[in-house]
Amino acid sequence: MSALRPPGGRSIDVACIGNAIVDVLAHTEDSFLDRHGMVKGSMQLIDTEAATRIYADMPPAVEISGGSAGNTAAGVAAFGASAAFVGKVADDTLGAVFGHDIRAAGVEFTTRPATGEGSERGTARCLILVSPDAQRTMNTYLGVAAQLEPDDVEVELVARSSVVYCEGYLWDEPVAKAALRKAMDAAHDLGTPVSFTLSDGFCVDRHRAEFLDLVEHRVDILFANEDEICSLYEVDDFEDAAKRVQGHCAIACLTRSEKGSVILTADGERLDVAAAPTDVVDTTGAGDLYAAGFLAGWSRGEDLATAGRMAAVAAAEVISHIGARPQRDLAELMEA
Amino acid sequence: MSALRPPGGRSIDVACIGNAIVDVLAHTEDSFLDRHGMVKGSMQLIDTEAATRIYADMPPAVEISGGSAGNTAAGVAAFGASAAFVGKVADDTLGAVFGHDIRAAGVEFTTRPATGEGSERGTARCLILVSPDAQRTMNTYLGVAAQLEPDDVEVELVARSSVVYCEGYLWDEPVAKAALRKAMDAAHDLGTPVSFTLSDGFCVDRHRAEFLDLVEHRVDILFANEDEICSLYEVDDFEDAAKRVQGHCAIACLTRSEKGSVILTADGERLDVAAAPTDVVDTTGAGDLYAAGFLAGWSRGEDLATAGRMAAVAAAEVISHIGARPQRDLAELMEA
Numbered sequence: 103m104s105a106l107r108p109p110g111g112r113s114i115d116v117a118c119i120g121n122a123i124v125d126v127l128a129h130t131e132d133s134f135l136d137r138h139g140m141v142k143g144s145m146q147l148i149d150t151e152a153a154t155r156i157y158a159d160m161p162p163a164v165e166i167s168g169g170s171a172g173n174t175a176a177g178v179a180a181f182g183a184s185a186a187f188v189g190k191v192a193d194d195t196l197g198a199v200f201g202h203d204i205r206a207a208g209v210e211f212t213t214r215p216a217t218g219e220g221s222e223r224g225t226a227r228c229l230i231l232v233s234p235d236a237q238r239t240m241n242t243y244l245g246v247a248a249q250l251e252p253d254d255v256e257v258e259l260v261a262r263s264s265v266v267y268c269e270g271y272l273w274d275e276p277v278a279k280a281a282l283r284k285a286m287d288a289a290h291d292l293g294t295p296v297s298f299t300l301s302d303g304f305c306v307d308r309h310r311a312e313f314l315d316l317v318e319h320r321v322d323i324l325f326a327n328e329d330e331i332c333s334l335y336e337v338d339d340f341e342d343a344a345k346r347v348q349g350h351c352a353i354a355c356l357t358r359s360e361k362g363s364v365i366l367t368a369d370g371e372r373l374d375v376a377a378a379p380t381d382v383v384d385t386t387g388a389g390d391l392y393a394a395g396f397l398a399g400w401s402r403g404e405d406l407a408t409a410g411r412m413a414a415v416a417a418a419e420v421i422s423h424i425g426a427r428p429q430r431d432l433a434e435l436m437e438a
Numbered sequence: 439m440s441a442l443r444p445p446g447g448r449s450i451d452v453a454c455i456g457n458a459i460v461d462v463l464a465h466t467e468d469s470f471l472d473r474h475g476m477v478k479g480s481m482q483l484i485d486t487e488a489a490t491r492i493y494a495d496m497p498p499a500v501e502i503s504g505g506s507a508g509n510t511a512a513g514v515a516a517f518g519a520s521a522a523f524v525g526k527v528a529d530d531t532l533g534a535v536f537g538h539d540i541r542a543a544g545v546e547f548t549t550r551p552a553t554g555e556g557s558e559r560g561t562a563r564c565l566i567l568v569s570p571d572a573q574r575t576m577n578t579y580l581g582v583a584a585q586l587e588p589d590d591v592e593v594e595l596v597a598r599s600s601v602v603y604c605e606g607y608l609w610d611e612p613v614a615k616a617a618l619r620k621a622m623d624a625a626h627d628l629g630t631p632v633s634f635t636l637s638d639g640f641c642v643d644r645h646r647a648e649f650l651d652l653v654e655h656r657v658d659i660l661f662a663n664e665d666e667i668c669s670l671y672e673v674d675d676f677e678d679a680a681k682r683v684q685g686h687c688a689i690a691c692l693t694r695s696e697k698g699s700v701i702l703t704a705d706g707e708r709l710d711v712a713a714a715p716t717d718v719v720d721t722t723g724a725g726d727l728y729a730a731g732f733l734a735g736w737s738r739g740e741d742l743a744t745a746g747r748m749a750a751v752a753a754a755e756v757i758s759h760i761g762a763r764p765q766r767d768l769a770e771l772m773e774a
Contacts, residue, residue: 129765162512162539162763165501176498195531203498424760427498429465 105367106322106352108264108401109293114210115183115401116394117259119285120171120269121247121278122189122213123226124196127238127386127424128163130231135239142233143329145240145302147274153243156229165196166425167203168228169247170301171269173387173426177394177416179208180432183402186210186259188285190250193217196225207427213254216246230386236421238386248275252284260288264401265323267393270301273309286320295352297323299393300330307333317350323400324351325393328358348372353406355413357392359385363413365406375410378418387426391416395432412436441703442658442688444600444737445629450546451519451737452730453595455621456507456605457583457614458525458549459562460532463722463760464499466567471575478569479665481576481638483610489579492565501532502761503539504564505583506637507605509723509762513730513752515544516768519738522546522595524621526586529553532561543763549590552582566722572757574722584611588620596624600737601659603729606637609645622656631688633659635729636666643669653686659736660687661729664694684708689742691749693728695721699749701742711746714754723762727752731768748772 135142138156148156167176169189178185187204191197193215204211215221226247231239250272260266266289272278289296298321300306306313313334317324324347326334331343340358347354348366357363365373395416399409416432423429471478474492484492503512505525514521523540527533529551540547551557562583567575586608596602602625608614625632634657636642642649649670653660660683662670667679676694683690684702693699701709731752735745752768759765 157538160538160542162503162542163535164761165535167498199499199501202493202496206496206498425500 105369105371105406106295108295108403112262112264113184114186114259114263116175116178116265116267116397117186117188117263118171118175118267119188119255119272119282121169121226121244121271122172122191122200123169123228123242123247124200125166125168125228125230125386125426126157126163127166127230127232127384128161130161130233132233134159134231135233140231140239140241142239143237144304145242145271146304148241148243150243152241153227153229156241160229164424165199166427167200168387168426170271170299170390171267172200172204173390174267174394174397175209176204176207176427177391177432178398180428180430181395181398181412181416181436182433183398186263188213188250188254188259190246190254191215192221192223192225192246194224196227200225216249220249221246232384232386232424236382236385238384244275248278250278250281252281255281255285255288257288260285260294261292263294265295265297265397267297267397270299270305270309270313273312274305295322296320297325297393297397299325299389300334303329303333306330310334317347322352324354325389326354326356327389328356331356355392355396357389363392363410365410367406373406373410375414378414380418380422382421384424385421387420388417390426391420391428441705441707441742442631444631444739448598448600449520450522450595450599452511452514452601452603452733453522453524453599454507454511454603455524455591455608455618457505457562457580457607458508458527458536459505459564459578459583460536461502461504461564461566461722461762462493462499463502463566463568463720464497466497466569468569470495470567471569476567476575476577478575479573480640481578482640484577484579486579488577489563489565492577496565500760501535502763503536504723504762506607506635506726507603508536508540509726510603510730510733511545512540512543512763513727513756513768514734516764516766517731517734517748517752517772518769519734522599524549524586524590524595526582526590527551528557528559528561528582530560532563536561552585556585557582568720568722568760572718572721574720580611584614586614586617588617591617591621591624593624596621596630597628599630601631601633601733603633603733606635606641606645606649609648610641631658632656633661633729633733635661635725636670639665639669642666646670653683658688660690661725662690662692663725664692667692691728691732693725699728699746701746703742709742709746711750714750716754716758718757720760721757723756724753726762727756727764
């Protein structure tokens with residue numbers, strides 16, 4: 103098989119770019135979602151007023167570092183691979199928490215905190231409601247995360263990474279989108295493969311035309327769940343969507359929750375990967391950790407089947423507990 | 439039997455006074471404790487410099503509202519009993535987290551946040567290392583919690599409570615100690631029983647003479663674990679300590695981890711209560727929730743055996759997961 107291979111001689115296995123967010127997690131009944139007009143399983147952006155209103159109504163919560171690409175970076179490091187993260191925090195308590203946690207996970211994180219105009223918006227937080235069936239519904243107050251700018255993306259980091267992983271969520275903010283564009287352009291020039299996640303079905307709705315263009319022209323390794331890939335092609339059937347995406351990216355990883363995942367290559371290969379068995383407590387971070395497992399394997403030369411198994415193991419670990427970052431050494435877990 | 443009974447006609451079942459603290463919890467190997475010269479299972483007070491140094495070396499952590507008496511108040515509410523909490527936070531992010539969580543748990547909390555001199559010390563946090571055997575070692579940066587003052591203790595709250603529960607930890611700070619003294623004096627005048635926890639073996643070492651005086655003259659319901667009660671009487675044997683304390687308080691509840699607890703009354707009764715079976719994940723909050731269960735039962739007229747079982751069930755729930763506050767409805771759990 104002739105699928106995309108990682109470039110050699112890079113010191114960072116995976117560089118992740120995304121919103122730097124601290125999660126505020128609480129268990130709620132589904133009536134909470136109804137009362138606040140939330141769509142279960144989705145992510146919505148909220149303003150200060152909504153953040154205050156929703157938080158005031160939330161049960162006692164737990165604060166844990168999160169953010170889609172941040173979770174992926176922590177997951178890559180938990181496999182013993184080298185990871186970097188690029189994202190914007192403020193110079194405040196939650197920013198210190200985010201910085202501590204991602205560095206303590208072994209991830210390189212050097213993006214300077216926001217100061218000056220707008221920095222009083224503070225570090226981003228995501229109010230996450232975990233339903234009795236373990237599904238998570240996310241309400242993101244972006245704060246300064248949206249201030250990630252092209253200057254924060256260092257071409258030198260792209261040059262020393264085996265793959266750059268970008269969050270679709272960043273497309274919601276013009277400045278952050280420009281930062282991602284810069285990363286993708288630099289990656290193209292430097293021969294660094296670009297990996298991209300569609301992030302969320304509503305996010306795809308908001309940016310369908312541009313996401314289609316990215317998938318067709320800029321993305322080498324795509325991550326999407328069933329809902330997102332169907333939304334991208336505006337079809338109802340997963341197999342229809344899979345047919346549509348195959349060929350556009352060197353590798354497309356399509357996740358289907360407990361049904362496992364499907365890995366498609368541009369040269370027509372299809373690999374079905376089973377989900378790893380686990381007791382589901384909180385699905386927050388499932389997609390992020392799937393990407394972590396796949397990229398930790400792929401970037402270090404593992405074949406697609408092995409990388410797919412690593413993805414499944416990482417996703418299973420993270421949904422077995424509260425919080426979106428691994429609590430166990432994933433390399434050890436993979437051996438077991 | 440003629441044990442102490444709660445006064446009737448009070449609107450609050452249990453009013454808890456203590457340090458308002460946000461816990462920062464992480465799993466570590468015991469080598470971490472050795473490296474930082476910590477005594478496993480103990481609580482030590484740390485300054486800003488130590489807090490910075492220890493946090494920098496800690497693995498990724500989780501932030502959860504804590505504080506001994508705060509945990510007890512949340513536990514009382516989780517039994518469906520009415521609880522109030524008195525403690526000092528700052529007007530900062532962690533203070534907002536603490537205030538949200540305790541109110542969301544159903545606890546009345548109206549102490550005004552610290553402002554003015556010293557308030558820049560911020561809301562207290564406790565760096566908690568959870569060892570592989572589930573034991574917790576605590577490092578408390580008190581921040582503004584130590585600024586709890588007599589004016590914060592409202593006599594009206596003592597008047598409408600069936601019992602006032604006080605944390606021994608508050609004895610470490612002169613102003614907070616004065617606040618506790620005020621609460622105890624008001625309770626005496628108003629016929630409100632006083633409950634007290636010895637909190638920690640080292641805390642008992644620091645204040646043995648005053649704690650002995652309290653136990654002999656001011657405390658109606660005492661909570662202590664094996665280590666603390668042995669430290670109080672400077673004996674090695676639990677049964678020796680139990681003999682020494684019996685008669686001094688109307689009710690003494692002595693906890694012994696997996697060996698269960700012993701409840702002694704001033705008129706010579708002794709009740710052995712078995713520990714409730716559970717898988718131990720993190721012992722943080724075990725003593726706090728034991729007190730919550732006992733007081734939630736006793737304050738509403740349950741007999742000592744029932745209150746003791748409620749204590750055991752609450753302690754078992756809280757050690758079955760990370761964090762020192764209950765995650766389940768304890769009244770429902772008690773029925774099951």
